[in-house]
Amino acid sequence: MRTGPLGREIAIALGFKLLALIVLYIAFFGPAHRIKVTPAQMAEALSASAPR
Amino acid sequence: MFEFDVVTLSRLQFALTAMYHFLFVPLTLGLALLLAIMESVYVMTGRTVWREATQFWGTLFGINFAMGVATGVTMEFQFGTNWAYYSHYVGDIFGAPLAIEGLMAFFLEATFVGLFFFGWKRLSKVQHLVVTWLVALGANFSALWILVANAWMQNPVGAAFNPQTMRMELTSFSEVLFNPVAQSKFVHTVSAGYVTGAMFVMSIAAYFILNRRHVDIARRSLTVAASFGLASALSVVVLGDESGYTAGENQKMKIAAIEAMWETEPPPASFTLFGIPDLKSETTKYEIKIPWVLGLIATRSLDKPVEGVKALVERSEERIRNGMAGYQWLAKEGGRPNAAVPPELDASMRDVGHSLLVKRIRPDIENATDAQIHEAALSTIPDVPVLFWSFRIMVALGFYFIALFAAAFYLSSRRRCGKRWFLRMTMYSLPLPWVAAELGWIVAEYGRQPWIIDGTMPTFLGVSNIPASNVAASLAAFVLFYSALAIIDVALIVKYVRIGPREEADPQASGAPVFPAPAPAQNQ
Numbered sequence: 001m002r003t004g005p006l007g008r009e010i011a012i013a014l015g016f017k018l019l020a021l022i023v024l025y026i027a028f029f030g031p032a033h034r035i036k037v038t039p040a041q042m043a044e045a046l047s048a049s050a051p052r
Numbered sequence: 053m054f055e056f057d058v059v060t061l062s063r064l065q066f067a068l069t070a071m072y073h074f075l076f077v078p079l080t081l082g083l084a085l086l087l088a089i090m091e092s093v094y095v096m097t098g099r100t101v102w103r104e105a106t107q108f109w110g111t112l113f114g115i116n117f118a119m120g121v122a123t124g125v126t127m128e129f130q131f132g133t134n135w136a137y138y139s140h141y142v143g144d145i146f147g148a149p150l151a152i153e154g155l156m157a158f159f160l161e162a163t164f165v166g167l168f169f170f171g172w173k174r175l176s177k178v179q180h181l182v183v184t185w186l187v188a189l190g191a192n193f194s195a196l197w198i199l200v201a202n203a204w205m206q207n208p209v210g211a212a213f214n215p216q217t218m219r220m221e222l223t224s225f226s227e228v229l230f231n232p233v234a235q236s237k238f239v240h241t242v243s244a245g246y247v248t249g250a251m252f253v254m255s256i257a258a259y260f261i262l263n264r265r266h267v268d269i270a271r272r273s274l275t276v277a278a279s280f281g282l283a284s285a286l287s288v289v290v291l292g293d294e295s296g297y298t299a300g301e302n303q304k305m306k307i308a309a310i311e312a313m314w315e316t317e318p319p320p321a322s323f324t325l326f327g328i329p330d331l332k333s334e335t336t337k338y339e340i341k342i343p344w345v346l347g348l349i350a351t352r353s354l355d356k357p358v359e360g361v362k363a364l365v366e367r368s369e370e371r372i373r374n375g376m377a378g379y380q381w382l383a384k385e386g387g388r389p390n391a392a393v394p395p396e397l398d399a400s401m402r403d404v405g406h407s408l409l410v411k412r413i414r415p416d417i418e419n420a421t422d423a424q425i426h427e428a429a430l431s432t433i434p435d436v437p438v439l440f441w442s443f444r445i446m447v448a449l450g451f452y453f454i455a456l457f458a459a460a461f462y463l464s465s466r467r468r469c470g471k472r473w474f475l476r477m478t479m480y481s482l483p484l485p486w487v488a489a490e491l492g493w494i495v496a497e498y499g500r501q502p503w504i505i506d507g508t509m510p511t512f513l514g515v516s517n518i519p520a521s522n523v524a525a526s527l528a529a530f531v532l533f534y535s536a537l538a539i540i541d542v543a544l545i546v547k548y549v550r551i552g553p554r555e556e557a558d559p560q561a562s563g564a565p566v567f568p569a570p571a572p573a574q575n576q
Contacts, residue, residue, distance in 0.1 A: 006111060006114075006115075006544075006548065009544060010114065010115065010118045010544075013118060013119065013537075013540050013544070014118055016536075016540070017119075017122065017537060018122075020533045020536075021122060021125065021126070024126065024129070024526070024529055024530070024533060025129060027526075027529065028129075028133065028522070028525070028526035028529065029129035029130070029132065029133050029526070033132075033133050033522075034132040034133055034136070035132070035133060035136035035516040035517070035518065036136070037136045037137055037139070037140035038140075038387075039216065039217050039218040039219070039386075039387040040218075040387045041140075042137065042140055042141065042218035042219070042386075042387065043218050043382070043383075043386035043387030044387075045137055045513065046218075046379075046382060046383065046386065046408065046411075046513070047382070047383030047384075047386065
């Protein structure tokens with residue numbers, strides 16, 4: 001099967017994608033950006049008298 | 053109009069990533085099975101033309117798989133940041149099928165995709181065929197678990213609310229797995245994927261035949277895709293009807309909105325083939341109705357009414373009022389280590405989700421006026437025109453696919469597939485299965501609004517306390533990322549379609565064409 005140029009092109013595209021996903025994760029979704037919700041916060045969110 | 057708050061932006065971001073991801077999924081589902089069928093013919097007949105066909109479509113499958121893989125991961129990123137309250141509330145249930153999908157199906161699929169590409173010279177014919185079938189099986193398993201998770205949002209079964217942890221917890225995994233919505237959704241969605249795969253193969257085969265290139269492989273591929281596509285297109289419609297029935301049982305408002313049916317339809321309920329929904333007058337103008345059909349789809353009967361939007365809003369009002377007592381108890385006791393719902397509040401607790409709809413209008417919902425409760429009940433109506441038209445275009449496309457595949461099947465069985473009008477029509481039909489699939493998801497997900505979990509949790513309560521600017525920034529980054537990927541994907545597929553399959557002389561080929569290639573066009 002044709003693995004030469006196609007394999008190279010797919011590898012480059014996958015590399016680009018992996019890099020982009022890592023950058024996106026670090027910039028917007030990493031542990032620093034993650035919100036931890038506790039049962040108390042959930043109860044507060046449902047019963048809070050001010051809109052969230 | 054849209055208000056670009058954190059709720060709208062989070063929804064927009066999730067919708068964008070889901071719809072983009074679903075550009076790849078149906079083609080993977082359909083092509084994987086077509087590869088398995090073509091390779092089975094190769095193993096059974098020993099004809100190299102079938103191996104070449106499998107390898108060529110396998111190359112395009114590989115590009116689509118490589119570009120599509122992990123595009124869905126970004127949705128899972130969003131659960132922890134944009135949808136933290138949702139994740140806390142239902143993570144126990146929703147996370148399980150997603151984890152199973154990642155561990156079992158995805159690894160099965162990804163491992164065997166590697167063997168498919170690199171195993172042609174290392175495995176025996178039969179071993180490679182087994183690998184190809186396992187790729188197809190893995191792809192379908194992936195879809196199953198994702199759809200089990202999604203179906204739970206449409207029909208939350210097998211779970212109970214725990215007031216101590218303030219979350220829904222799993223009570224029966226088998227109920228979640230055998231959720232009727234999941235079953236009907238799975239078969240409908242994978243069939244739509246098979247239609248996409250068949251149309252992809254048929255369109256590119258038509259392109260080759262029109263250009264008198266690789267005609268031997270193209271005509272065989274077209275014949276396989278025509279019969280596979282016809283069976284799949286018929287299945288999509290029949291199984292879509294089952295999805296309609298489950299929605300008629302569990303999501304009556306969605307059905308009413310799809311039908312733009314303001315008043316309850318007396319039995320035998322008729323189906324609106326065409327009309328123009330008018331939100332102001334709450335009527336549908338210029339209606340063309342087909343008697344009995346809606347009754348059969350939504351209730352499987354001719355003697356049951358199908359409730360309209362107005363009746364369902366009244367029902368929502370009742371449920372909002374009924375849930376108030378449960379809400380007040382939850383506001384006081386929820387989250388405490390020893391909290392236990394008093395038995396007399398069981399019925400009210402089932403409607404707390406509806407009471408929470410009032411929170412969008414006023415925070416102290418126990419003091420809501422009748423007008424505010426009515427306003428909250430009105431918010432249970434999804435966007436009627438969007439659902440009405442999305443559904444009708446999707447269904448019309450479904451019937452078009454049946455007609456096109458039936459014509460292809462008839463013509464190829466008579467060895468007359470070389471007709472230019474047919475080949476052109478087939479080639480230009482290439483994007484239509486994607487249009488139908490995306491519209492299907494719009495009907496399913498936009499039609500679930502205002503709920504993130506139907507009847508249990510309103511969407512606006514699922515989002516995190518984060519600034520809208522954060523979501524806007526990541527949304528912009530996603531648009532850039534996905535646009536770049538889309539360009540690379542299309543460019544690679546077009547490039548390798550142009551290169552075409554690598555053909556060797558087939559010593560066993562009869563040499564007689566299955567059907568003649570068209571004569572060259574005069575004006576090209």
